[in-house]
Amino acid sequence: MEAELHRDKLDKLLEFFKAMADESRLKIIGLVAQQPRSVDELAALLGLSGPTVSHHLSYLQRVGLVEARAQQYYSIYSLRTETLHAMVKDILSTKKLSRAVTGDVDLDAYARKVMAVYVPDGKIEHIPTQLKKLEVVVRWLATHFEPGRRYTEKQVNEILLEYHEDFATLRRELVNFHLLDRKNNIYWRVK
Amino acid sequence: MEAELHRDKLDKLLEFFKAMADESRLKIIGLVAQQPRSVDELAALLGLSGPTVSHHLSYLQRVGLVEARAQQYYSIYSLRTETLHAMVKDILSTKKLSRAVTGDVDLDAYARKVMAVYVPDGKIEHIPTQLKKLEVVVRWLATHFEPGRRYTEKQVNEILLEYHEDFATLRRELVNFHLLDRKNNIYWRVK
DNA sequence: TAATTAATTAGATGGCTATCTAGATGATTA
DNA sequence: TAATCATCTAGATAGCCATCTAATTAATTA
Structure with a gap:
C-alpha cells in the first residue's frame, strides 16, 4: 500500500x-x-x-x-x-x-471533531461562526449534491431544509466556498 | 573573530x-x-x-x-x-x-597527543610505524627546514641527527610525504 | 609467542525533553 | 455582562540517549 x-x-x-x-x-x-x-x-x-x-x-x-x-x-x-x-x-x-x-496522519480527524459538535446526529445543531468549522460543515453538506446534476433553487432549499431551518444561509455559504455554482437560478456542484 | x-x-x-x-x-x-x-x-x-x-x-x-x-x-x-x-x-x-x-574544534589535538608519546622532550623516542602517527612526527620535522632555502644531503642529515639517530629513514619519509623535495642531491622544503 | 594498540561491546548514569494536566489569558459571541 | 473557546504558561513525569568506565576482540609488532 x-x-x-x-x-x-x-x-x-x-x-x-x-x-x-x-x-x-x-x-x-x-x-x-x-x-x-x-x-x-x-x-x-x-x-x-x-x-x-x-x-x-x-x-x-x-x-x-x-x-x-x-x-x-x-x-x-x-x-x-x-x-x-x-x-x-x-x-x-x-x-x-x-x-x-x-501517509501517517488521519487527515479527517479535525473534520470529525467538528462534526461531532455541530452535527451530532445528522442534523446541524447550529451553524458555526468560526470560518474553519463552518467550512467543515458546508463541505459535508456539499456531498449531498450529485456532481453533474442540475438543481433548481427550490430543490436546493428542500435538500438543505433536511439539515437545518436556515437554508438561505447554508445555500449562500455553499456558493461562498465555491462548492455550488449558479447561473439563472440553476445550481450545480463544483468539482 | x-x-x-x-x-x-x-x-x-x-x-x-x-x-x-x-x-x-x-x-x-x-x-x-x-x-x-x-x-x-x-x-x-x-x-x-x-x-x-x-x-x-x-x-x-x-x-x-x-x-x-x-x-x-x-x-x-x-x-x-x-x-x-x-x-x-x-x-x-x-x-x-x-x-x-x-571553528569549534582544536585541529592540533591529535598531533599533540601523538607528539606527547613519540617526542616527549624534543627528541624522537622511536619512529612510529602507524602511518598517521608517522605523518604527524614527520610534519613536525619538516618545520625545522626553512622554506626557500637549499640544503645539501649532508646538511639534512646533520639536522635530522639532532632528533634521532636513524636520519636516513627520516630523510626518506620526508620525501615520501612530499615535505622535502630533491634534485642532484640538493634538498628543499616543499610548500 | 607476548605485548601493544585500536576498536568495539556492555552496562550504568545523568541530563534533557516530549508529553500531560491544571490553570491563566485573551478574544469572541450571545 | 456572562459564557465559550483557542491558546499559552507552569509544573510534573517518564522515557530516551550521550557519555563514561571496564572488559572484550582483533590486529600488529617485537
Whole structure:
C-alpha cells in the first residue's frame, strides 16, 4: 500500500535528522568531510572517549552518512556525500515532505471533531461562526449534491431544509466556498 | 573573530536539525507545508494535546521555520520556506559545514597527543610505524627546514641527527610525504 | 609467542525533553 | 455582562540517549 511507502520515507527523514541533531555527530560529519579520519583521531579532536566516538560513528554508518575502511588496525571513516545529497533533495521538495507525513496522519480527524459538535446526529445543531468549522460543515453538506446534476433553487432549499431551518444561509455559504455554482437560478456542484 | 561566526553557524545548524528531529514536529512541518493550520486543527490531526502542539510550534517559530498570524481568536501557522531553503543550502556545501565545525574544534589535538608519546622532550623516542602517527612526527620535522632555502644531503642529515639517530629513514619519509623535495642531491622544503 | 594498540561491546548514569494536566489569558459571541 | 473557546504558561513525569568506565576482540609488532 502507498501509505507504507510514505511511512518509510518519514522514518528515513526522521532518522537522518536525528543523526544530524547532535553536536558531536555534526562535528564528526564536518571533520570527515575534510578528510577521512580514524576513531582515535576524531576522539582526540573532539575531546571525547573512544567508545563515545565509536558509538556515534556506528550510528552515522547505520544511517548511511559515513563509511569505514580498514587500514592497518584502524577504521578509517569517510563521508558519503551521496546520502547527504539524497536527503537534502527530499527536504527541499516540500511536496514530498507533505506526502510523507500525510501517509501517517488521519487527515479527517479535525473534520470529525467538528462534526461531532455541530452535527451530532445528522442534523446541524447550529451553524458555526468560526470560518474553519463552518467550512467543515458546508463541505459535508456539499456531498449531498450529485456532481453533474442540475438543481433548481427550490430543490436546493428542500435538500438543505433536511439539515437545518436556515437554508438561505447554508445555500449562500455553499456558493461562498465555491462548492455550488449558479447561473439563472440553476445550481450545480463544483468539482 | 572568525571562529565566533563559525560557532554561530554551527549552533544555527544544530538548532535546525534538532527542530526537525522530532516526529511530531516533522509532521507539523509537513502539514503546514500543505496549508496554514491552527493549533487546534494540528492537535486533532496529530492526536496530541493543544499545549503539546503549542510547545512545538513555538519551538519551530523560534527557529524561524513557521510563522503565525491571528485570525479571529485562532493562531494560524504557516511554513517559512525561505528558512528551509537557506538551511539546506548550508548543508549541501560541505565546505561550509566543515568550516563551521572547524571553528569549534582544536585541529592540533591529535598531533599533540601523538607528539606527547613519540617526542616527549624534543627528541624522537622511536619512529612510529602507524602511518598517521608517522605523518604527524614527520610534519613536525619538516618545520625545522626553512622554506626557500637549499640544503645539501649532508646538511639534512646533520639536522635530522639532532632528533634521532636513524636520519636516513627520516630523510626518506620526508620525501615520501612530499615535505622535502630533491634534485642532484640538493634538498628543499616543499610548500 | 607476548605485548601493544585500536576498536568495539556492555552496562550504568545523568541530563534533557516530549508529553500531560491544571490553570491563566485573551478574544469572541450571545 | 456572562459564557465559550483557542491558546499559552507552569509544573510534573517518564522515557530516551550521550557519555563514561571496564572488559572484550582483533590486529600488529617485537
